[in-house]
Amino acid sequence: MIRVLLADDEPLIRGAFAALLSLEADLEIVAEAATGPDAIEMALHHRPDVAVLDLQMPGKDGVAVVERLTQALPSCKTVIVTGHALPGRLGRALTHGVSGFVLKAVSAHELATIIRSVHTGNRYIDPALAADAVSEGAPIEEAAERAAHPPRRDGWTNQAGAPTRRSSGQW
Template sequence: MSDHERGGTDGGGRRVRVLLADDEHLIRGALAALLALENDLLVVAEAASGPEALAMARAHRPDVAVLDLQMPGKDGVAVATELRAGLPACATMIVTGHGRPGHLKRALAAGVRGFVPKTVSAQRLAEIIRTVHAGNRYVDPELAADAISAGDSPLTAREAELLELAADGAPIAEIAARAALAPGTVRNYLSSAAAKLSAENRHAAVRVARERGWL
């Protein structure tokens, strides 16, 4: 998107360079158009997947990356984690339609500075982008309250990892190969996770953990 020489940035501060990543093209396009009306913001790149978001961030070096939580390839938190390591000057925000508690905790652990629902207005989002760019943090109050009330996940990091690998219905042998573990070890971890979640099997455990925001 070109840098319109419009508004109050001439002679003033440099515009805040923004990357938008969302796999819903209509939403992303509408948001880009609305943010373009803000004189101090400039959308320098757009992406429709996690890997594309990383590539665009490396190519355009935005000040703020606005990331959809659920994207193909890598989710927003995974992208934020990689950007924190590889492009630390880029602040990250997560925009989500699924504000589950575990997602917020993962995002904060990954250094995400903004966590907002998709119901936020474009004008409010622009304000939050400025807040994040200034080095501050913004977490939607309702999402924060939900995270506090939900409590911590009972799953260990390994149990959560294996449940994620089981989420697409992969057989034990495939999960074991991907995790570099013995099949019997994988069964033990998945059984433990299912027991902690009072689920009858690993598929039900995945569902319960996702509903509670622990995956």
Template structure:
């Protein structure tokens, strides 16, 4: 029996997934959580074989949770299951230790197949997303540029951003200029939006 933890902030989606998976004779949903902060404690209590984790959740995002879960319970393999098929999410998920990545518009058969493959020690990546990720390449942004674009997305002046990230205003302007060039945007707000769309933030 493959023991599964479901982490998704949408109760209806989580319930539907649990019901669907429980119909399979070799799958058992042992925990259901609705926020990122609940994942690791629930996994430690229930010891699942597979954690099916959404990317965008309250508390903590699924990518940082994946890294923590990978450290805390190395025997639990993470399969990212999200609405957002962004190439940047795929590379960040794999770097965090995820064993697979599926999108929510996959068929039930594809999802069950992904779970079984990941449980068998293999990797599974949605084929269309894998092709898109290869075509778009890795994120061109540095870690510091990512921090600054995240602060930019929250609004505020350059002074506000500088205070939020602990840099001088001149250094923030330099990083913003670099990020705008790398994303081929016209403004810092557009650069933040493009980086978000690509899954780089």
């Protein structure tokens, strides 16, 4: 059973994710939070395997929560969900150890698949977010790293955090 923490300041989004992910036989929602500080407190108390965090939350944003959880609970994998890409956030999140970065438009089934994948040590970066990061002038070292570690044919990333899914014209 994969223990999951959900953190989103929008009750409808958080509740929908919780309800839909609870239908998955191998996922257990162990805690929910509406703010960054609450997410940290819940994670330290419940020790989830994977924390699914909204990028923008009151108190601390999702990346700040990732940074804290990476230090305090290194075994907890983290997935950031966002309604829209913000310049520099993907690179910052990767620097602080995020395992996944996805748009909120993701289906519950796909989010469950991503949670399972990051739980096993893989990374998942939404292809549109990765393309936006590159077009917004991501550092050349990041582009070189992606080139050195091309995506696997099955669409998921390798341990180096290379792009994870191919879509038409991307990666």
